[in-house]
Amino acid sequence: MKKMNDRKIIFDKTLNIEAYIFSDGTQDFPNHFHDHYVIGLINNGNRTLTYGETKYYIKSDDMILFNPFDNHDCRNQDGSLLKYIAVNIPKQSMEYLTYMIKDKNTLKFKYPVIKDMGLAKQFEKVHYMIMENENEMEREELFILFMDELIDKYSKYKSLEINNENNKIQTIENYIIENYDKIISLDILSEISGMNKYAVIRSFTKIKGITPYRYIETIRINKSKELLKYNNDIVEVALKLGFNDQSHFTKTFKKLTGLTPGEYKNIFK
Known part of the structure; x- marks a missing residue:
């Protein structure tokens, strides 16, 4: 412990x-x-x-x-x-x-x-x-x-069936899940959904209860926890998941989990 x-x-x-x-x-x-x-x-x-x-x-x-x-x-x-x-x-x-x-x-x-x-x-x-x-x-x-x-x-x-409340928001969500490690912009989300970027923010937040940016952050942090369990280098994890640098990754990780990436990684040693 x-x-x-x-x-x-x-x-x-x-x-x-x-x-x-x-x-x-x-x-x-x-x-x-x-x-x-x-x-x-x-x-x-x-x-x-x-x-x-x-x-x-x-x-x-x-x-x-x-x-x-x-x-x-x-x-x-x-x-x-x-x-x-x-x-x-x-x-x-x-x-x-x-x-x-x-x-x-x-x-x-x-x-x-x-x-x-x-x-x-x-x-x-x-x-x-x-x-x-x-x-x-x-x-x-x-x-x-x-x-x-x-x-x-x-x-x-x-049941395990997916509830498609809104096809356009589901398209955005699927795209984020498949491309969380790449650069994602409102312009891209607007293009794939057929909505303007203001509608993307408004509709996504209304249906998912969280903004697109925070959703992307959370997906990346959840994925980073899986990588850190297997002793991956913190800098490599940060870059692999689309963070600008280790500092940005560490700040976001602690904001959402209460721990630094290093503290979380040490649990599994």
Whole structure:
């Protein structure tokens, strides 16, 4: 386990998840999304969470449940110091869990913020066992039991079909996903979608809940995390993913994750 000032983070190979603790932090996290599920618990501190178009005021004992690609931002509300524990679960792992537990394809959490003291206590115990690398069989068993109850109470099942709300925005999204490592401009997005660039910004932000630029940033950072896991050079990762230089990459990475690329890379050594 690596300790980085006010943060601790590990990768549990058995469960295939990241577990981490943020403590004594006041950092704001701007509008972004994850390509994985996030389950977290606030131990201390007051925060304002904007999830899509809805604002929540979160505090101690609140649990947060983020679905992949759901945009959100989280900001310090009153200067209080944050203590927060969480796990990141890859989509493939969640799909496997959902299939094994409920015989379904995949799921979507119904609410981004819940108050459930019983589940919170279970989560604290499971999280502690992961962070301390305690008995493998027991922690896997407790994790599955926790997920079983969480899925039962606070999720809905859905198919894996893509919901095409707007064909033009879907075209833009597909282009970004396929070309995130290249130079992408509003002119290019305008050309491929058949919309003027002002309509691109307005429509994309309305439908996706995040601006095209921030969407591109988030995709690049999510991809960079995969490369850093395998000990790739930070400068090479930055250039490979279309960042101007290492400084730009580091600034963006920390803005969206709370860690520097070097700190994140050290987790997997």
